[in-house]
Amino acid sequence: MQRSITDFTLITGVIGEDVHVTGIRIMEHALRTEGFNVFSLGIHNTSDEFVKAALEHKADAILVSSLCGHAEILVRDLRSKCTDAGIGNIHLCLGGQLVIHEEPWSTTENRFLSMGFDRVHRPFILPNEAISALKVDLNITQDSVVGQFKSQL
Amino acid sequence: MQRSITDFTLITGVIGEDVHVTGIRIMEHALRTEGFNVFSLGIHNTSDEFVKAALEHKADAILVSSLCGHAEILVRDLRSKCTDAGIGNIHLCLGGQLVIHEEPWSTTENRFLSMGFDRVHRPFILPNEAISALKVDLNITQDSVVGQFKSQL
Amino acid sequence: MQISNKRWSTDYFFEQRKRVLSMWPTGNGVSLTDAFAYHHAMNPLKNASNKAMEAKRKGLTLMCPSTGKDTISAHTNLLKYMQDEAKVQFVTTYIDSLTRNCKFDVAKQELQKANDTGKPRLNGFPVVEHGVMGNRAVIDALDIPVLLFGPTPDARLTHEIGLAGGHTGYSGGPLISFWNYTKNVPVESIIHNFQYINRLMGHYEENGVPMMYCVSGAMPATSPPSIMVAPEIIEVLIAAAQGVKHVQLNCWVQGHFAQDLAMILTFQKLTREYLDRFGFTDVKTTTYSVSPTGRFPVAHDQVYGLIAYYAVLGVMGKVQLIGSRTIDEAHHIPTIEGTAHSFRCAGMVINMLQNQNFNVLDNPAVKEEAYYMEIEVRAILDKVLELGSGDIVLGTKLAIEQGVLDQPYSTSQLVKSKVLGVKDCTGAARFYDFGNLPFDSDIKAFHLSKIAEREKQLGCKVDYETVVKDLTAVSEGYILPEFIGSSL
Amino acid sequence: MQISNKRWSTDYFFEQRKRVLSMWPTGNGVSLTDAFAYHHAMNPLKNASNKAMEAKRKGLTLMCPSTGKDTISAHTNLLKYMQDEAKVQFVTTYIDSLTRNCKFDVAKQELQKANDTGKPRLNGFPVVEHGVMGNRAVIDALDIPVLLFGPTPDARLTHEIGLAGGHTGYSGGPLISFWNYTKNVPVESIIHNFQYINRLMGHYEENGVPMMYCVSGAMPATSPPSIMVAPEIIEVLIAAAQGVKHVQLNCWVQGHFAQDLAMILTFQKLTREYLDRFGFTDVKTTTYSVSPTGRFPVAHDQVYGLIAYYAVLGVMGKVQLIGSRTIDEAHHIPTIEGTAHSFRCAGMVINMLQNQNFNVLDNPAVKEEAYYMEIEVRAILDKVLELGSGDIVLGTKLAIEQGVLDQPYSTSQLVKSKVLGVKDCTGAARFYDFGNLPFDSDIKAFHLSKIAEREKQLGCKVDYETVVKDLTAVSEGYILPEFIGSSL
């Protein structure tokens, strides 16, 4: 059975001691407009809080934002905590501005992929692009699109 | 016999189709303040005109300014014209902004030295620095200094 | 926790102080007697308040970058480079965010790694972990004043160590920390922590050491200035009650000349008025302007344009200090060179403009903005005072609960966050949603008419989408999103 | 050579034209019929006058870099890059200086070398040597207007080929060419050459092709604006007499807000007035501002600051076109990238500011400057007209001989060059030496009082040394030399 976008539930939030909230707020707005169910945790969340919320809402994915430059320190245990909680297969997606030094993007991307993320976004990714990638990742086909585009038909 | 600065005669001017007059005007002002005899040819001078003026005023040096970027085309025959006119040993000095492309300064300097100039100045050389070099080149010792500094004693 | 805007008793302060100093081992290294002696021996113009007041007397606009590196040598090199190469007249010690959140142990581990590997690990200088002597090692290497920098709910120990360590001021404040740096810390506990900091600064003042406190109110995000100025004046009044004598007013400029200049004027005027009203007539103010914190353009050339633009604004606003984002802003924590380039660019503009005394402050458009801004700020502050029965601290707590004090995009869940800003067709910030702000119909009509003009220009209603696009338009090179890429 | 400000007869023009076209083989390739057809087929907004007038109607400030490369492919790539990457709305074909001096043979040899080696050999585009089709190859690759650019005593053939080749305007003029680009060419012969160019443009206008003529007057060098505005208005009147219908006023800004803005205003006001006085009521004007030609700072960061600063000035002056020096200015002929960076920086500022309609033009300081500037320009122009018994061309020749029209640092030996400028303590240009300018004691007292203020600030007399230092102060990062390196 084909699930439509409205059947998908996402947990969003900023991890760690990071206060940069504007970007993820905009993403949440765009995701909701697209039709997703979004549970927003706001800022200052631990890995445990993400996992707990995912369990509680039977989420399909966790979208973590990090801009303060400490992502490497903050996100390393998220996948293992998911596994421990029995949701080891949940889609994990990361975005924001991840590192404080300059390095090729592929180095950054691989670092976080190898920590267990399924999708790592470049800085300044636009909502539309991030959403397209998410639909691919969650296997949501165009037919199941609702929200702003569908509603225009 | 020690010659004093007031015994030295300089020809100054801008060579070729170049109109950048401000820099050499400032140099002339500084050279005169220092005590030199300065005959200024202004802009738009050919090599011949420089040589003619040098002969006429029995000059010790010719100071050529070029900013338009065509120096290489404009100054190549100055030394040989001097030689032909019997003043082959006259001190030839070049300043301004000499080339239109970027290259190491030593390349530029050597190019013009090998065309027969005795002293080639970097862009933006300050009057004081250029004058110090000129005094070294013309063998003018501190004792023979007149002009602004001397007059302050 | 019940607090008020009364001056803390000496006993209460020193009782609290014991706890604060014991938060981390380096706290024991603080001796106030020694600190006062250290500051008294300092060149007077190395003291931030003295220098800012001198700039005010002479009508000068000076520069102050906000930067910090983790290790002592990295931080010292950075600040010296700023002083010598970027020719700035003030520098700051940006506090790293782990220390800001009192995660001293993690910060220490990371600092250790930084020291070991020579690679940066923290996004600022861990003031507490370096201890008094570590701070002084930095200060001693410099000839210009150094400020602590960074809002956070609890910077008490950072101040104990940072001020004893030779810093002569701080930029931050309880309300900005609450709105923009916390998730669910009650405002009263943050204010309490700041009363501590303010009392500590007051104590330094009483002992002959001027300390400059730069309030910050609330981060702008297409914010009509009244909602930034009102919280800043509250921060001033809280500080003054605890004995702070030198306050710097942080004028968050957002790029709209008339509105930003009006903010700089109104802020000074009303601060003086409210300070005097409560008897704090001896508190001196200076001004600081800094560009907004919205996303910055990625291309250096465009950022240079913005930096210079904001420098023009600051000089025309006759502020004493200019802060600036850097050309690296959108990319990563600014490199030393990137910061120096940015300030040399701003410096060029300042050095062109400041001696011209080109006065645009009585411009009619500035006056119109100032007129509404002033009645808005008064409306908010007077309501806050009414709620607190005259006590600004009590009033603040209640006003936040009721949305009389409110902010868009707050990080705190204790905030209504109903208020929202949108730009008008000249790029000025207007209220899209007034939330529960205590505004009369006159004020509302003004904002709505300005939005109506924008709607006319757009040919459609302003909506949440417009609000979002307005936020990042500048990073795409335009004050208004509808002009992006447009031309003749 | 005896000339006057009368419209040339058709016969005289076409007789001259034969000689001009025979100056170099490519002259034979010019057919006016074909040229008109080519221009009529062009998108109207690719015509410079149309686009500038449209900008005036819409209140927009657009950008126009001055650049040129020697080969067709290099020049095309450059201009396309400007259009696409720097997002400018106008571009220019900078004429190389060999061509400007009619050394077509040398220019051709150098061009050949450039084509052969792929390395640049000329400091601009040799318009004549490329012929009509070579010019069109460039124009056809673009979507925006292209102007010819470069003062020089004889650009007649350059115009024949450049305009037929698709350019829709020119920036230069007889007086700027005389003051700043010649050694001993009599002004009347330069004017004669420009009457030819103006008549040619008039002929295009009569055939339905608007041509924009941007006068330039005289290069500033700490020049009180009246000595730039007066020659520019003379250039306008000469052009109008030959049938030019679209004039652009080149406002040379030197960095002093009040003075530069006053110049922009006064220039427009008086141009209209003198045009109307002579019956040229149908001549339309637009404005252009560009930063001064004094030495530029070497450091990119500082130049960026200056570029943005001048962009603020231009927008506040509500000019239609902004030119700009580039970050490479002090180093070498700007690279493509350097120019694009510079204009992206200026563009950022324009896009922030232009929709704000922040009006500073009725600022009191602007008005004070405008007051004196206006009576100075009138004094000069009226004296010129008096000398010429009402004929501005005759008057100009005599006025130059007598120093009624005069310039500092002129390249011409036919100029008195007695007049000299120096800055006052706000950085505005004042007369240090009035030479033989026909000014009354009121004007002189104003300038002297301003200089006296500077002397008070300096604590010593202003002298020739000050004059020299004022000239290069900006390249060292300050509007006034006495502040270089100073701070609190």
Ligand code: B12
């Ligand atoms: C505004 C801002 C702030 C504000 C934040 C206000 C707030 N509450 O949100 C304030 C001033 C508080 C702030 C503070 C700090 N900041 Co800050 N800040 C910025 C700034 C200027 C813009 C960020 C922003 O709002 N962008 C606008 C939004 C809309 O864009 P975005 O966040 O990039 O998000 C977009 C996408 O990335 C995407 N997205 C974001 N997250 C996610 C997640 C997922 C899963 C997906 C799919 C998509 C997605 O959504 C948006 C849609 O386009 C940036 C620099 C810049 N970029 O210009 C620095 C920056 C992020 N900050 C930085 C730093 C270091 C700090 C501090 C730690 C500084 C300090 N030492 O004190 C403190 C933080 C303290 C703390 N405890 O965290 C650094 C980070 C260093 C790094 N990562 O390399 C930056 C890059 C500045 C710099 N150059 O130094 N900051």
Ligand code: B12
């Ligand atoms: C002002 C200026 C002009 C003015 C000149 C006004 C005038 N009549 O003097 C105008 C606008 C007319 C002009 C025109 C052109 N210019 Co121009 N101009 C400049 C500018 C901005 C400043 C030059 C200046 O006045 N400097 C101030 C004086 C005080 O300094 P200075 O000349 O460097 O001189 C100092 C020292 O070098 C020393 N000095 C100078 N000469 C000598 C000689 C000797 C022997 C000694 C000892 C010392 C000495 O004395 C001074 C003391 O400090 C420079 C760029 C820059 N530097 O910022 C470009 C620049 C020199 N120009 C340039 C060009 C290409 C031109 C044009 C050819 C452009 C064109 N394609 O049309 C035309 C020239 C046409 C022609 N026929 O020559 C290029 C030259 C390219 C190169 N060399 O690489 C430059 C570098 C700009 C650029 N980046 O493209 N220019």
